[in-house]
Amino acid sequence: MKQLFIWMLTLIIGGSCFAEDAVRQKSKTENEWSGKSFRDVTYKQVGKRKLGMDIYLPTDRKFAPSPVIYYVHGGGWAAGSKRNFAKPLMLPVFRQLADSGFVCVSVDYRLCRKGTGVQMRDCVTDAMDGLRFLNKHHQQYVIDPDRIVVFGDSAGGQLAQMLTCASPAKFPGDQELVSFDVQPLAGISWYGPSDFTDVNLFKTDLSDKNPDRFGARIVGTNGSDAKNPQAFEEMSPYFWIKKDSPPMLVLQGDTDATIPLPHAIHLKEKADRIGADVEMLVVKNAGHNWRKAGGDPVPGVEEIQRMTADYAMQQVANSKR
Template sequence: MMSCIVIAQEQGAPPDDQSIARARRLMRKIDKDRNGTFEKTENARTWKRYQRLDADGDDCLTVQELGSDRTAYLQTGGRRSLDVVYKTVGNRDLLLDLYYPTEMSPSDRCPVIVYTHGGGWAAGSKQGAARGSFARVFLDLVGHGFAVASVDYRLCKPDSGVAMRDCVIDCKDAVRYLAKHSDSLGLDAGKFFVMGDSAGGQIAQMLLLSPSESLAGDPELASTPFQLVAGVSWYGPCDFERMDLFNHDDRPDFRDRFEPRILGTSGGTDAAEAKRELLENKLQRYREISPVNYLAGDSPPLLMIQGDKDTTIPVKHAYYMKERAEAVSASVQIMIIRNAGHNWRMVDAEIDPSREAIEDRTVQFFVDHR
C-alpha cells in the first residue's frame, strides 16, 4: 500500500518511474481524443498550464514531456515517498506525497507537517506544496528537520455527491494513515502538525481542533487516534453558520455561495428528495464543518494569517476566531496583512508585512512548537 522512498529528482534528470506514472494519470484526464498525446487544440486553457513542458515546440505533449515537470514536487535533495495510497474510495486511490528532512538517518523519527491544499474544495492538488510561497515554507521546514506530507482529497464537483465534510474526512484519514504507519514511515506520532490555505485552511483548522475520532471515514483507519501539536491557516474560513463573516462590504443582497459544497447534493432521479433531506439538516451540516465550534481551552495552538482586503475569505474570520478563542481561553494567534487580497495578492499598495515575513512567521511558529 505504501510507495517506496526514492531520491528526489535533480533538475535535468530524466523522469523517474513515479513521475511517469503521474504523467500517465494526468494524460488520461486531459487527452480528450484518447490518442495518447495532448494537443494544444484540445483545450487552450489547459494547454497554457502545461505548455512550458513542450520541449520540441510541436504544440503537442507526450507522457515523457509531462513527466519532466519539476514543479510537481518539492526539490529537497532528500528522500521522498510519492503517491502513497492512504485509502481507496470506490475505485479511486487517494494519494499523499511525503518529503523527509534533508539530513535524516534510518533510525530517526521526525515531526511531520500535513499540508491541505486550497482551491475552494473543488480544485487544487497535493502538487500545490511545490509552488510559490508554499515551496519556500516547506523547503525551509524540511531544513529544520520536519517531514512534509501533502495530501490529495476528493473534490466537490457538480453532481459528484462530494461535500465539504468528505474533504475533511479524507484529510483526517490521511493523518490517521500517517499515525497508524508512523513507525515504518519514520515519523514521530507525537509531533504531527498541520497547515492549509483557503479551503485547505478550513480543513487544517478542522484537523487541528475537532476530536480525532470525529468525521470517521475508512473503517480500517477509524480507530487510529492522532494528536496534532499546532497548526497554521492562511486565509481560511472558520464559521459557515455566520454567513455575515463572508460579506466583506456588508452588502444587503449578499448570498450564500457555499450551500452546494456544504450539502453535497447530487443529480439523478432522487436528487430532489436527497436535497430536501439535506436541507432539513442544513444547520447541523454548517455547524459540523465550522472549525470555530470545536474551540476549547485545551485546543492546540493555531495561527491564522489573513489579508485585510480579501474579498473571498474576509479578514472578519480571523478576528471572529480570535474573539471566540479568548472567550474559552484557547490559543489562537492572528497576523493581519495590510493591502492583501486572497493568495496575498496586492490591493492598492504593497502588502505589509511582506510575503517573506509571512513565510518566516509561518516557519517560526512550527519551530517554536516543535
C-alpha cells in the same frame, strides 16, 4: 528493461515498505528537492478512487523520528491538488521546515464537484484519514505522530482548523485507519473561513460574490442553512474550538474579498473568550493568496513564509520541554 531498472532502484532506495508507492518520472518539484521523496502514496481508497499523498524527506534529519508538516491544499473544496505544494507561495515554507528536519507531506482529498455527491464533510474525513495513515505507518517513514503540525490555505485553511480543533471520532473514515486517530500538535491557517452559520462573515464591499455560495458544498446542491443548520455548524471550526485545543496560528489579509477578515477576528475573539491558544496576524494591503490590494502586503510574502515555518518549528521545540 528501463522501467524494470527504475522499479528495482526505487525499492532499493525506499525499502520494501514503499513498494506501494507509484513509480513515475520525477516532477520539477522532486528535481528541486534535496532529499528523497515518495510520490502518490495511497492512503485510502473510496470505491475505485485512490487517494494519495506525497511525502518529502529532509536531507539531514535533525530529529529521529522526525516532526511533520501536513499540508492540505486550497481550492474552494472543489479544485486544487497536493501538487499545490510546489507553488511559489508554498514551497519556500516547506524548504525552510525541511532544513530544520521536518518531513513534509501534501495530501489529496475528494473534491466537491457536481455529480460526485462529495460534500465538505468528506474533505474533512479524508484529511483526517491521511493523518491516521501517517500514524499507522509512522515507523516506516520514521516520523513522530505526536509532532504533526497541520497547515492549509483558504479551503485548506478551514480543513487545517478542523483537523486542529474537531474530534476525529466524529469523522470516522476508512475502517482500516479508524483506530489510528491523531491529535495534531498545532495548526496553521492562511485565510481559512471559520464559521459557515453566519453569512454576514462572507459579506464584503470588496466583492459581489454570493456570500452563501458554499452552502451546496456542505449540504448538497439543493441544501440551505434552514434545511440543515447542524451541517453548517459541523463544518465551522468556530464551534469546535475549546480551551484545550492545540495552539493555532491564523493569518488573514485585511482586504481579502474571498474570505473576509471578520472570519479570523470572529475565531480569535472566541479563542480569547474561552482561553484557547490562537495567534492572529492581520496582513495589511493583502487579498486572497496574499495578492497586493492597496499597496505592498505588510508583512511581505517572504516574511509570512518565514513566520509560518518559524511557528511550526517553535511548536515542536515547545513540545520537547
